[in-house]
Amino acid sequence: MSPQLEIQLIAVIVAVACALPGVFLVLRRMSMMSDSITHTILLGIVLGFFVTHDLSSPLLIVGAALMGVVTVWLTEMLSRTRLLAEDAAIGIVFPLLFSIAIILISRFAGSIHLDTDSVLLGELAFAPFDRMVIGGVDIGAKSIYITGVLLLINLTAIIIFFKELKVATFDPMLAAVLGFTPALVHYGLMTLVSLTAVGAFQAVGSILVVAFMVGPPVTAYLLTDDLKQMLLLSGLLGAVNGILGYQTAALLDVSIAGSMAVVTGIVFLLVFIFAPHRGLVSSLLRKRNQRIQFAKINLLLHLHNHEGTDEEASESGINDIQTHLRWDTVFTKNILERLREENCIRFDDGVVKLTDQGRKTSVDNYKIFFSEF
Amino acid sequence: MTTFIALLRDYTFQTVALGSALLGLISGVMGSFAVLRKQSLLGDGVSHSALPGVVMAFILLGNKNTEILLLGALVSGLLATFFIISIVRNSRVKFDSALALVMSVFFGLGLVLLTYVQKIPNSNQAGLNRFIFGQAATLLKRDIMLMAICGSVLLALILLFWKEFKLFTFDSDFAQSLGFSTKKLNLMLSFMIVVAIIIGLQTVGVILMSAMLISPAVAARQWTNKLWVMVLLSSIFGAASGVVGTAASSMVSKLPTGPAIVVCISTIVMVSVLFAPGRGILHRLYRRKRNKLLFKMEGGAPNVPSA
Structure with a gap:
């Protein structure tokens, strides 16, 4: 050898x-x-x-x-x-x-x-x-x-x-x-x-x-x-x-x-x-996805909450959302864009409105989070 | 006795003993915080990781000035700390594994660089090895000056931020709730500990440096429950063992200084653990015995099963 x-x-x-x-x-x-x-x-x-x-x-x-x-x-x-x-x-x-x-x-x-x-x-x-x-x-x-x-x-x-x-x-x-x-x-x-x-x-x-x-x-x-x-x-x-x-x-x-x-x-x-699964890249990606997911749920609940109320125009306006949820502009735009693509929201005269699909998703989310198991 | 007095007059001995005492003092103070924050082994990790920095500084700058080599050591020590912290924060790898891995990989890199340097023709690399085992005998007056300056800065910072460091060490959540930035304090304290380790490398070497950081603090901890007393005692223990170790190695032939200092400080640890009033093992045994006796005198069952 x-x-x-x-x-x-x-x-x-x-x-x-x-x-x-x-x-x-x-x-x-x-x-x-x-x-x-x-x-x-x-x-x-x-x-x-x-x-x-x-x-x-x-x-x-x-x-x-x-x-x-x-x-x-x-x-x-x-x-x-x-x-x-x-x-x-x-x-x-x-x-x-x-x-x-x-x-x-x-x-x-x-x-x-x-x-x-x-x-x-x-x-x-x-x-x-x-x-x-x-x-x-x-x-x-x-x-x-x-x-x-x-x-x-x-x-x-x-x-x-x-x-x-x-x-x-x-x-x-x-x-x-x-x-x-x-x-x-x-x-x-x-x-x-x-x-x-x-x-x-x-x-x-x-x-x-x-x-x-x-x-x-x-x-x-x-x-x-x-x-x-x-x-x-x-x-x-x-x-x-x-x-x-x-x-x-x-x-x-x-x-x-x-x-x-x-x-x-x-x-x-x-x-x-x-x-x-456990690497830096995948865990950062996962964290980002979770953040987006949570933001989507959050926004849908927000919209559903104020839907049809008097303050809807001031709570759910395209420009109001980011101040109410304390998001930055880019992030808000990103989330809105994603939700619109999923057919959950529509824009109506500067106000964000839920579609039927969005209302259903929001209710489903609510049930997942708050109903008893 | 006459040899001892002659020794005290010896210039080399004075220099080396002063250096070792300074080192013991600084590492005693900084070590108290490292031990109380349960970061004892960070010293081991940082000191091993300093090796590639030392060699790299030599390769890049071609200079063997202690300040420059130690600057390299500082950079790679900090880099290693950063790696360890980010591995622990971003994965499920535990602190001890991350520490062992980073430390040994850095040391391996140091060896690679060292063998690389040895192959560069005409490079006068002799003396880089001294950082592995430390050679107190090579301490020069300017090295002592460097240690003294760094030490004074560290001590001044400790005094200046005494309240903050104390609070942060014992209850970081409370510190945060009071509005202190724990992140900044953590960074600052870690940085100061790393600096203390780096300036000790030349005297005791990368392997034994961790003992210099941990032992005085652990010994001092046994004698008191007050932070300032602990820091004071710890620095005294460190400085004393520095001087005694140096004296022993000067009087006995072929007794290396670094290990002599470590044996000395370890003896102090053992004495403290055994004999310290209140916490020490002997005192604990005595108390247990006395309690048993008292219990018996008050009419307790004579045969208490010992737990």
Whole structure:
């Protein structure tokens, strides 16, 4: 396999592996916890290194994952005292643990081949240099296998515990009543997130892990209401972001992980603006339609109210309507035009009159709004 | 002790300690409002988002003056805040997700720009990295001047609009009903918080800046229920940990300043949460025990199931 292909494969695997647990983070409003965890795993790695003195030891991964869970636990313990808000608890715990990690690294920098840059920023371009050799045969980059196993773990866990995760996410009370311990599901998920963060940081750096965990799920969240579809879409979006990000990076010769994050942001922005139903454009259009609809109903009721009364001429004159309903000229003209096209009103000597059709619509509207259901 | 006195006379130490103290003071004051308005993590978001602005300012202006780089940081920090607010307002995406997304995407953009700069031949980009982790040791006298000026302006504004900010922080609906423009106050306060974050970047870096904003305020909150006491305490805590952190990193070799300051302020938080009278955990335990005893003395059932 060529290095380019290998890098893209790793990018796709990492992005998908991050997006899957990320879906639950986003739905459970815990996105910032991923930010916290991705920082504190550094401490886990450093402590693990002091124990094993080996940077490639699997114990490091265990230590880092444990540290992620400890972070969550500490944060929750702090916020459970109710002396400070939950977000403040996050903002206190992770900088502290991160600072301790940096101090340890700086103090013992001579003996560790671990610099904070590589942990925080990562570099995907170097991934193919680290080969997986079994029995003297080169079978591909090591990262492919590490991230592959990670993806597998995430997939299996989510498929097996799909029901539990779903209930505990959307209705923790129900989950507790049904006998699934929500706390167990919660910590299980957090373990998964920590593991993913640990596995992914070597490739993309721990800060950008957040982009891959939160970006695709948030994007998918704007496109669907179905949890399964959201998972699928997130995975798909993650993969697309990975490939596009790599291509952009190769084109401009810049940081791969960084450009993957930027592509994630751009894809989100596009979906945010153009998504059907929930996008900015469609929601603005909907708001405009609702405004027009309401104005039409309003005007018809106004006309119906004053129809045949003495003040009809002063209330329903073409020029009086906008002062009475407090509309501006353009809007009033627009509404009148629309209603006339629908055959609801006619103009009679400068006074707006209801047609039979208009009278009927007005009465119908009135019934819809004010009759008992 | 003699080394300590010698340290106090050291010019570099004086500069850095003054800078850190200023930073602690400013972020302590502004952080009080951020924490009370439950916007603690905005600091984290803004500081991460400042990175592309720093690099962009360097690319466009080819200048490494702190003022210019920080101006870039300010612009991109504000831009990120704007993005976060408009995403939350116009879609069903929640604040935390929007924050995490915008922050990491901006940081990614910063990395892209940083790697781009590194490839420009002859560009003397060394030193941009210092904004990621912060390097208090690189603080110059003019940086301190900049911090002092910005800090004075911020403090003056806080004093000038004290009543408005107080009202807005605790009861924005009431503020609006009295005829204050909450929109303007919100904008102004957010802007001031962003400025406070930006001027701290050079000392503690984008990652640890959020702690500087949150921790002094949270610690101060435990000791009092009065806003002015909280702001005062918070600024004292911030300034003190700035000085102590700097002193520790000067006396112990290979101890980076930013993390040392953060550890220091976190210790203050822990002490406050545990020992503060009235609210602290220990005092709460003591009160519970005493209540149990009183209850027993008044003839209550001896075995009260603990809730």
